Amino acid sequence: MVSDMLLGRRLSNTDQWQVLAVDSYNGIREDRLRHDHTDGPAYGAVVASEAERPESAHRVLLVVDSLSNGGAERQLALLAMNLPPEWQPQIWSLTPGVWAEPLREAGIPVTVSERLWRFDATPALKLWRHLHASKPDLVYTQGWMAPVAAGPACAALGIPLVDSRMRGASIRRDNYHKAKLGLRFSDIVIANSAAGLATLRLRSSKGRVIPNGFDRSRLVPRSRAPLSGSPIIVVMAARMHQMKDWDLYLAVVRLMAERDRGKWRFLAVGDGPERPRLMSEGSDLVAEGSLEFVPEMTEVAPLLSTADIGVLLTNPRRHAEGCSNSILEYMAAGIPVVCSDSGGNAELVQEGTTGFVVPGRDAERLVGRLSDLAAHPTIAQQMGECGARRVREEFSVEALVARTLAAFEDARRCKRPRKYQPAGADGE
Structure with a gap:
């Protein structure tokens, strides 16, 4: 039964x-x-x-x-x-x-x-x-x-x-x-x-x-080109589980908020057992407007239509990525990707062409890559276009x-x- x-x-x-x-x-x-x-x-x-x-x-x-x-x-x-x-x-x-x-x-x-x-x-x-x-x-x-x-x-x-x-x-x-x-x-x-x-x-x-x-029927048309507006919207969409490095994501948000408060807005998308703890630890960032925990079970495609950068951070002690659906969604939406050097991520993200693959758990280096994209919006937009084309041609x-x-x-x-x-x- x-x-x-x-x-x-x-x-x-x-x-x-x-x-x-x-x-x-x-x-x-x-x-x-x-x-x-x-x-x-x-x-x-x-x-x-x-x-x-x-x-x-x-x-x-x-x-x-x-x-x-x-x-x-x-x-x-x-x-x-x-x-x-x-x-x-x-x-x-x-x-x-x-x-x-x-x-x-x-x-x-x-x-x-x-x-x-x-x-x-x-x-x-x-x-x-x-x-x-x-x-x-x-x-x-x-x-x-x-x-x-x-x-x-x-x-x-x-x-x-x-x-x-x-x-x-x-x-x-x-x-x-x-x-x-x-x-x-x-x-x-x-x-x-x-x-x-x-x-x-x-x-x-x-x-x-x-x-x-990737099912292209899920795409939502973009309202603007990536990194063409303010604030710059960064999305990490992943299950809130120990396999994903959400603690590193919060550390990056804190560093960016200290250096350029008001310039950046970070979205945390996902559900899972770690969500209550993360919401508690990030409550001050939410209060100041730097971070938003998107309601659980929210469809990610509409969010990506207004996002500027997609991030995926993986806990190397718990998991190694295969072909990440999150990264495919970011690329299909036409935004550059910044991700951990984990498993198959480097097979999806072409370094310097569709985004950046960052080794280790280095918050400063991640901040540097995000800042590079913000400082060169035209290059970032080209990265997004290359990623979208790659999904169409290779991951249909x-x-x-x-x-x-x-x-x-x-x-x-x-x-x-x-x-x-x-x-x-x-x-x-």
């Missing part, structure tokens, strides 16, 4: 999904996902119906850890909603979340099979029975538990398995053994950055780098889908013989 039942409805007067999650253990909680549903190739099109699909359609089961409001889940939705008609997607999630209803409305079947306690094996058993009965042409997994849950059945049934777990460039200690176990069952392993793939230490024939795609949804389909075909070519023949199945 699934403990969370998600009910979604589209509000007619806003671009917002309101999701009511009814939890049988914890009472009622309400989460909201603001999501731009403007017509576009990524979210505007509905997946082809059964009647519209060719008879030879390949059935792919996407097994994921979660459908929550996160960057990895958004990438999954982009992929599933934009597969060509010859691929028939179905989603199996180990945790409910706000993306379930939009996917269903796009015509994609979604099954949620949730663990009721830590060592509950029921979801894995249900998944194995489903794989035995449906025999999909390919399984695509995302997350750390999904390949462990699906891998043994795929190996037994000879179903090709594409594992896309590596969304960063570091592995938490509690995920290390899951990684080793899951990789044994995978035919192709996808990371969204070269740094992430290097972390897994795979043989070259098995690994693929497929960067994230179409590129994401094409690269993933190539990985699908590679996995099918190296399909393993079945170790177990289901009853009633045709012999091979």
